[in-house]
Amino acid sequence: MNKISIVLMFILLSAYMDAAAQQGACCVELDCVGTMTEEECLILGGNWFENEDCDAGFDCESTYPCGHYIIGDFNGNGAFNIADIVAAFSKLRTGSPDAALLCECPPGSGNIWAVAFDLNGSCNFNLADVILACSRRLIPEIPFYPCPQCPPAPQSP
Numbered sequence: 001m002n003k004i005s006i007v008l009m010f011i012l013l014s015a016y017m018d019a020a021a022q023q024g025a026c027c028v029e030l031d032c033v034g035t036m037t038e039e040e041c042l043i044l045g046g047n048w049f050e051n052e053d054c055d056a057g058f059d060c061e062s063t064y065p066c067g068h069y070i071i072g073d074f075n076g077n078g079a080f081n082i083a084d085i086v087a088a089f090s091k092l093r094t095g096s097p098d099a100a101l102l103c104e105c106p107p108g109s110g111n112i113w114a115v116a117f118d119l120n121g122s123c124n125f126n127l128a129d130v131i132l133a134c135s136r137r138l139i140p141e142i143p144f145y146p147c148p149q150c151p152p153a154p155q156s157p
């Protein structure tokens with residue numbers, strides 16, 4: 001091995017060590033459990049956010065878009081209307097389109113689904129939700145219930 005390749009290896013190795021030592025915030029479920037390397041965070045089963053710091057008040061909940069939706073808003077345009085019902089029904093019948101917001105719910109469960117279109121609080125999306133949405137078009141008083149484990153955040157005024 002000549003000198004150049006030894007130097008090159010050293011540069012590559014130090015770059016690798018730098019990358020490995022990069023610190024970030026580690027969110028396990030929605031708790032910021034510490035500031036560490038990506039590898040350490042993965043061992044804990046967390047999600048890692050480069051250059052963020054738990055001690056500086058990094059908010060894991062802000063990384064979870066599933067708290068920010070309007071119930072019934074399948075297509076993600078910010079309101080519930082007939083287009084959402086059509087899209088949701090089409091998804092059940094033909095497999096598309098996907099909901100605008102697909103969320104892992106409960107957080108950390110690995111179960112990713114159309115959380116905004118769970119209207120009966122059953123924590124899944126199926127024909128019962130579409131039927132409830134149709135009923136609501138006819139009788140506006142019919143309430144929607146979000147999945148209790150992944151409710152939408154209160155709307156800011």
Ligand SMILES: [Ca+2]
Nearest residue numbers: 073077079084
């Ligand atoms: Ca909509």
Ligand SMILES: [Ca+2]
Nearest residue numbers: 118120122124
């Ligand atoms: Ca449901």
